[in-house]
Amino acid sequence: MGAVRRWTVTNTVVLVLLTLHVLLVVFPFIWMIYSTFKTNKEFMRSVWSFPRSFSLDAYVGAWSGGALGGYAVNSLLIMAGATIITVVVATLAGYALAVYRPRWMPAVELGLTAAMAIPAYVALVPLVVMLRGAGLLDTHMGVVLPTAAFNVPVTIFIMQAFFNTLPRELFDAARMDGASEWSIFARVALPIARPAMFTAAIVNMIWVWNDFLFPVVFINSPARKTLPVGLTDFVGEHITNYPVMLAAILFAAIAPLVLFIFFERQITAALLGGAVKE
Amino acid sequence: MSTSKGFASSHNRAALLFLSPAFLLIAAFVAYPVVYAGWLSLFRWDGASAPVFQGAGNFVRLAGDPIFWRALGRNLLVALSAMVFQVFLALCIAYCLVRIVPAFSRIFLFFYLVPVMVSEICIGLLWRFMYNPYFGLVNAAFGALGLDGLKRGWLGESGTAFSAVVVVMSFTYLGLYVLLFVAAVRSVPESVYEAAEIDGAGHFTKFFSITIPMVGDAVRANSLLAIIGSLKTFSLVFVLTNGGPNHASEVVSTYLYKMGFGSFEMGYAATIGFTQMLLTAIGAWLVFRYLKRAGVGGRT
Numbered sequence: 001m002g003a004v005r006r007w008t009v010t011n012t013v014v015l016v017l018l019t020l021h022v023l024l025v026v027f028p029f030i031w032m033i034y035s036t037f038k039t040n041k042e043f044m045r046s047v048w049s050f051p052r053s054f055s056l057d058a059y060v061g062a063w064s065g066g067a068l069g070g071y072a073v074n075s076l077l078i079m080a081g082a083t084i085i086t087v088v089v090a091t092l093a094g095y096a097l098a099v100y101r102p103r104w105m106p107a108v109e110l111g112l113t114a115a116m117a118i119p120a121y122v123a124l125v126p127l128v129v130m131l132r133g134a135g136l137l138d139t140h141m142g143v144v145l146p147t148a149a150f151n152v153p154v155t156i157f158i159m160q161a162f163f164n165t166l167p168r169e170l171f172d173a174a175r176m177d178g179a180s181e182w183s184i185f186a187r188v189a190l191p192i193a194r195p196a197m198f199t200a201a202i203v204n205m206i207w208v209w210n211d212f213l214f215p216v217v218f219i220n221s222p223a224r225k226t227l228p229v230g231l232t233d234f235v236g237e238h239i240t241n242y243p244v245m246l247a248a249i250l251f252a253a254i255a256p257l258v259l260f261i262f263f264e265r266q267i268t269a270a271l272l273g274g275a276v277k278e
Numbered sequence: 279m280s281t282s283k284g285f286a287s288s289h290n291r292a293a294l295l296f297l298s299p300a301f302l303l304i305a306a307f308v309a310y311p312v313v314y315a316g317w318l319s320l321f322r323w324d325g326a327s328a329p330v331f332q333g334a335g336n337f338v339r340l341a342g343d344p345i346f347w348r349a350l351g352r353n354l355l356v357a358l359s360a361m362v363f364q365v366f367l368a369l370c371i372a373y374c375l376v377r378i379v380p381a382f383s384r385i386f387l388f389f390y391l392v393p394v395m396v397s398e399i400c401i402g403l404l405w406r407f408m409y410n411p412y413f414g415l416v417n418a419a420f421g422a423l424g425l426d427g428l429k430r431g432w433l434g435e436s437g438t439a440f441s442a443v444v445v446v447m448s449f450t451y452l453g454l455y456v457l458l459f460v461a462a463v464r465s466v467p468e469s470v471y472e473a474a475e476i477d478g479a480g481h482f483t484k485f486f487s488i489t490i491p492m493v494g495d496a497v498r499a500n501s502l503l504a505i506i507g508s509l510k511t512f513s514l515v516f517v518l519t520n521g522g523p524n525h526a527s528e529v530v531s532t533y534l535y536k537m538g539f540g541s542f543e544m545g546y547a548a549t550i551g552f553t554q555m556l557l558t559a560i561g562a563w564l565v566f567r568y569l570k571r572a573g574v575g576g577r578t
Contacts, residue, residue: 010481014378018371022389025449028404029392031415047413089299096296100289108297115308117558119510121531122551123311125318125544128325130311149307152300181292210397212513213531217539228399232517235403242407249400256395264388267395271454272461 029253036247043242058243062234068251070223071230074140075209078226081144083204086151087197093152094159095189099171112153120150120213131218142218143226147208155200161273162196163189199266199273206256206267227252312555319549324542336549346550349521349528350557352440356447356529357508363448365504368455369463369497373485375456376463377471387460390453398450402517405446409433436526439519443527447514451507455500462496463489509558530554 035043036058037051062068097105127146128137136142166189174184215226225233231252238244260267319336321329340346371390375383393401408415411431420428432442466489474484490497512531515521521528521536530550538547 011378014374015382018374018379018382018386021371022386025452026389026392027415028401028408029396031407032404047407048415048418085303089303092296093300096293100293100296102290102293105293112304115304117506117562118308118312118555119512119531119551121510121512121534122315122555123308124534124551125538125548126311126314127307128538128544129314129318145303146307146311149303152303156300181288182295185296206395210399212397212399212516217535228397231399231403245403249403253396253400256397257392260391260395264391268387268391268457271457 032246032250032253036243036250038243040241040243047242055243058241058247061238061241061244062247062251067222067230067234068227068248071225071227071234072251074224074230075227078140078143078147078215079205079208081140082147082151082208083201085144085148086155086204087201089148090152090155090159090200091190091193091197092185093156094161095163095185095193097156097160098163098166099168099189112156116153120146124213124217127214128217137218138220138224140224143214146218147211147214151204151207155204158200158203158270158273159193159196162193162199166192195266199263199270202259202263202266203270206259209256312552315548315552318545319552321545322543323545325538325544326542329545332545336546337553339546340549340553345525345528345533346530346553348525349530349533350554352527352529353509353511353554355440356444356511357505359444359448360451360504360508361501363444364452364455365497365500367448368452368500369459369490369493370485371452371456372459372463373481373489375460377484377489378481383460387453387457390456392453393450394453394457398513399517401446401450402514405518406433409442433519434523436523439523440527443515443518446518447511450514451504455504458500458503459493459496462493466492509554 031048034050035047037054037056039053039055039057042051042053042055097109123146131137131142131146134142136145170188171184174188179187210228211226212228216229219225219229222230222233231248234248235245238248318329320332320334322332322335323329371386375386379386409432411417411429411434414432416432417429420426430438432438470488470492471484474488479487510531511529512535515527515529515532516535519527521532525533534547534550537543537550
């Protein structure tokens, strides 16, 4: 029986508590957004109040000098490089994990799970040595390759979760027609995998955009720094003008938020697909 | 499957080919550096001049380094607090969203996920304002409650710095676990709850005697995720306190970073990371062995 539930006191109490809690969680972001419309004078007068007037000075201040734009371009390049490599590599591997089940496959899955548990900083010193040897220290490519490698295991599981949902008959039918394993992948699996690859790409874009450890260690030239790293420099230099600082922080936060607003469904699906495996 | 031997071996070969790019990338940039870290931990090295072989010297030094052990202990405290304030709290929230206010679950989930999407650097910088000793909102809130005695420079005092960082972590990562638990709680069949409701069970009873047992797999998976995440933690600590003041909020990653790229003790930095990984592996092995013997972790 589809029981019609009555709205009770419990519901109201829970709703109020959750609302208060979620406001606490997102308050720093709300405060950041409205504070960027204040002038520094207004900010200093009362830090937490809403702006009385609507000033764009902070945005002008944050953009002047052009440093942030340069950092964003670097972030964009590294994001594109790492995401493309990760998704291509993980699609191939995720397909193999889902479709072929040789006896050694559980060992591969165990290895990938172990790789996921390794903190990136364990590899930090050796990676610096390796990248310096290869002439890749202080270059975008030097960040792209290790970043992609560390994101590959979880992305493989996201892709495997997708390929697991496909009926096996799909591949068996093509096999009966004498198609090679590669052409089954390229002609049958790949076209239907495009939305899943897109989903995996979106979460990778967010991860790489937000990444801090590798860029802060591997890149020294100000001209090649990524946005989160450059942001810490920027904030250090503009310590006296708070709205400008906040506008810069908002600038670094906005890209993932926009992606999340537009692709909420894909992002949550990817996070669920990658996590259930563990 | 009724496959001939040739068929199976062609599958083997195809599987290997499809896996090889991933294998190469992970071997070169994850596995090899980890092994290399073990090798580097046998040397004293400033990153520029020739490395000096030390044998077990770095490990002896590490064994007697209280900063490292306290940092490792803090990683474990982060994990413990993550179990309570991220995993368990998220399960409670997920139950409320799915079972009590389902009409609002999507909008709540959206807002809980906002900090998960934003860079930890941005979040850390924002929370530095919240904790600011002069105009910070945390102090203002205590002032408004008449608790002026509790006002302090949260991130700057050794007594509160670490707790203040842990609070930010709880707010930041909670949303991911809410998302994962909402999916798990939704998958519990309605009929189970209906049976309990006939017996007059309230939300409290249903949560503890139906939801928690029914989402056991998700609880295990998310706990594992939270523990792994806690052992990896870096960016938030780095931007909030950088392990300070005077190592009071130091975790393994910030200590390694300081040793390797502040003091240029590359060999010792490698030792720190390598040792933590070994200890984690041993710890994981002991836990799994214990669970197996106790017969708990059967299905995972």
